[in-house]
Amino acid sequence: MQNSNYLYNSNILEVKNLNVWYRAFQALKEISLSIPRHHVIACIGPSGCGKSTFLRCFNRMNDLIPGTRISGQVLLDGQDIYNSGVDPTEIRTHIGMVFQKPNPFPKSIFDNVAFGLRINGFKGNIKEAVESSLRRAALWDEVKDRLNKSALTLSGGQQQRLCIARAIAIQPAVILMDEPCSALDPVATLKIEDLIAILKEEYTIVIVTHNIQQAARVSDYTAFFTMADDRSGILVEFGKTNEIFSNPKDKRTEDYITGRFG
Amino acid sequence: MTFNTLNYSKMYNRRIAMRKGIGDAFYSLFLLSVLVGIIGLITLLVQVLTEGIPWLSWRFITSFPSRHPQEAGIFSALMGTIWLMGLTAVFTVPIGVGAAIYLEEYAPKNWLTRLIELNIANLASVPSIIYGLLGLTIFVGWMALGRSILAGALTLSLLVMPIVILASREAIKALPLTYREAAYALGATRWQVTKSVVVPAALPGILTGVILAMSRAIGEAAPVIAISALVYLTFIPTSPLDRFTVMPIQIFNWISRPQNEFRGLAAAGIIVLLIILLSMNALAIFLRNRYQVRTEV
Ligand SMILES: Nc1ncnc2c1ncn2[C@@H]1O[C@H](COP(=O)(O)OP(=O)(O)OP(=O)(O)O)[C@@H](O)[C@H]1O
Numbered sequence: 242m243q244n245s246n247y248l249y250n251s252n253i254l255e256v257k258n259l260n261v262w263y264r265a266f267q268a269l270k271e272i273s274l275s276i277p278r279h280h281v282i283a284c285i286g287p288s289g290c291g292k293s294t295f296l297r298c299f300n301r302m303n304d305l306i307p308g309t310r311i312s313g314q315v316l317l318d319g320q321d322i323y324n325s326g327v328d329p330t331e332i333r334t335h336i337g338m339v340f341q342k343p344n345p346f347p348k349s350i351f352d353n354v355a356f357g358l359r360i361n362g363f364k365g366n367i368k369e370a371v372e373s374s375l376r377r378a379a380l381w382d383e384v385k386d387r388l389n390k391s392a393l394t395l396s397g398g399q400q401q402r403l404c405i406a407r408a409i410a411i412q413p414a415v416i417l418m419d420e421p422c423s424a425l426d427p428v429a430t431l432k433i434e435d436l437i438a439i440l441k442e443e444y445t446i447v448i449v450t451h452n453i454q455q456a457a458r459v460s461d462y463t464a465f466f467t468m469a470d471d472r473s474g475i476l477v478e479f480g481k482t483n484e485i486f487s488n489p490k491d492k493r494t495e496d497y498i499t500g501r502f503g
Numbered sequence: 504m505t506f507n508t509l510n511y512s513k514m515y516n517r518r519i520a521m522r523k524g525i526g527d528a529f530y531s532l533f534l535l536s537v538l539v540g541i542i543g544l545i546t547l548l549v550q551v552l553t554e555g556i557p558w559l560s561w562r563f564i565t566s567f568p569s570r571h572p573q574e575a576g577i578f579s580a581l582m583g584t585i586w587l588m589g590l591t592a593v594f595t596v597p598i599g600v601g602a603a604i605y606l607e608e609y610a611p612k613n614w615l616t617r618l619i620e621l622n623i624a625n626l627a628s629v630p631s632i633i634y635g636l637l638g639l640t641i642f643v644g645w646m647a648l649g650r651s652i653l654a655g656a657l658t659l660s661l662l663v664m665p666i667v668i669l670a671s672r673e674a675i676k677a678l679p680l681t682y683r684e685a686a687y688a689l690g691a692t693r694w695q696v697t698k699s700v701v702v703p704a705a706l707p708g709i710l711t712g713v714i715l716a717m718s719r720a721i722g723e724a725a726p727v728i729a730i731s732a733l734v735y736l737t738f739i740p741t742s743p744l745d746r747f748t749v750m751p752i753q754i755f756n757w758i759s760r761p762q763n764e765f766r767g768l769a770a771a772g773i774i775v776l777l778i779i780l781l782s783m784n785a786l787a788i789f790l791r792n793r794y795q796v797r798t799e800v
């Protein structure tokens with residue numbers, strides 16, 4: 242095993258004893274895991290087991306839902322993002338998010354990518370930053386002649402890559418993706434998966450997916466969640482993806498990935 | 504014709520012909536209602552046009568009212584209306600849109616805000632003369648603004664404010680949550696989300712509401728009669744504290760006169776009012792399309 246110092250450096254995110262409630266309902270119970278830097282972490286599990294809730298804990302999007310309560314710690318580079326002095330707005334500049342349904346703003350393609358730069362007071366060359374983000378999102382060649390056209394003229398797959406470009410434009414350390422391909426056809430899905438493989442060189446990616454093959458293809462680590470008897474979400478197993486898929490330790494994991502459940 | 508493909512078709516009593524008959528009956532009924540409305544409107548328009556067009560001229564638009572029909576015009580009322588609308592817009596738009604943004608984006612959802620929302624919805628249906636009397640008491644009386652354009656504009660602002668607030672709130676509410684989420688997830692503050700995402704996307708709807716409200720205000724006679732009570736005005740208002748009259752009052756006055764010529768003048772006044780109204784609605788449609796083109800295609 243590595244010494245603790247190495248662990249501290251290699252894990253960009255650490256979750257300790259995380260509990261989440263929506264009013265009286267406990268959606269997540271006692272979740273603990275560590276997310277290593279520059280890897281892809283897949284979260285899988287049956288519908289309603291709290292995967293989206295878990296993901297939204299990292300950028301404090303749950304703060305926007307009235308009645309949400311949280312206990313435990315989420316450490317970003319060793320610092321608890323739920324400390325009283327921490328501004329969720331700042332956390333969201335370090336931890337970006339891509340949503341299930343492509344959701345570009347009803348603005349031009351350029352303005353979509355520039356949005357995060359502008360609101361965060363970016364001082365550099367906006368044009369260059371937009372171009373490089375679009376290139377990294379593998380979208381530049383398709384849109385370079387129509388940057389001033391509305392983003393809503395793009396296809397669903399292009400829109401989702403635009404959303405990825407928009408998220409990486411502000412240089413986050415982590416990108417959260419909540420079922421980013423569920424609204425896309427197989428070809429567009431493949432493009433996003435290729436992109437994820439490239440992006441993990443620079444970013445840490447946490448992705449929720451219902452597609453078990455996709456989890457196996459794109460991720461280095463897999464977290465399997467399920468529902469306890471009281472319907473609250475629990476983490477069953479977390480580990481290297483090839484180990485989880487070839488040799489699951491828990492019966493529930495095995496049933497899920499072999500398709501006998503959910 | 505009967506198909507025998509399904510051997511369990513006896514379990515249904517489909518009555519397709521009867522269902523279609525009911526549909527056709529309602530279709531005819533609705534078509535008839537539309538026709539009644541359109542025919543009524545056309546009759547009105549034809550009557551106003553035939554009576555009014557002979558009186559419509561540049562002289563009519565640029566003359567002050569007079570006892571002699573041949574010399575009478577609508578100039579002071581037209582200018583009064585323009586003044587009144589301008590000032591009303593100045594008061595209504597920022598306050599109405601601001602209130603809508605507050606209620607949708609900032610206000611906590613509790614019994615107090617629900618009470619406020621209910622009140623705004625009810626205010627939109629209060630008869631306009633009530634607003635006139637309210638304005639007479641508060642603006643003309645207590646605030647000692649006199650029977651001025653300012654007092655009239657403040658009164659009309661109260662009258663149409665609920666329309667602007669309701670329309671703007673609907674426009675804001677119609678925005679999908681996903682836009683807001685996307686902006687928050689990029690590190691936007693609440694004000695940045697409002698300013699850069701919510702308001703631009705809701706703008707077409709907000710504009711429509713504003714113009715609707717203005718169209719309502721421009722045709723109101725009752726509250727303005729309560730405030731201004733003037734018909735013969737032989738000067739053009741030059742400041743918000745001047746006295747004034749507006750087109751609906753002038754038209755009303757002409758209609759109530761015994762001589763036939765004045766009815767022609769009234770019809771000509773109605774035509775001018777209609778032209779202004781139609782232009783405002785055209786502007787609303789133009790602005791809405793323009794922004795929708797910019798945002799959607
Ligand atoms: N805003 C909310 N208020 C109350 N309960 C909520 C809210 N959002 C989610 N829940 C509940 O929390 C539980 C977890 O929901 P969550 O959306 O995290 O599940 P999920 O694993 O992402 O499901 P899916 O795979 O269908 O997306 C569910 O039981 C859900 O009903």
Ligand SMILES: [Mg+2]
Binds near residue numbers: 292293294419
């Ligand atoms: Mg989900």
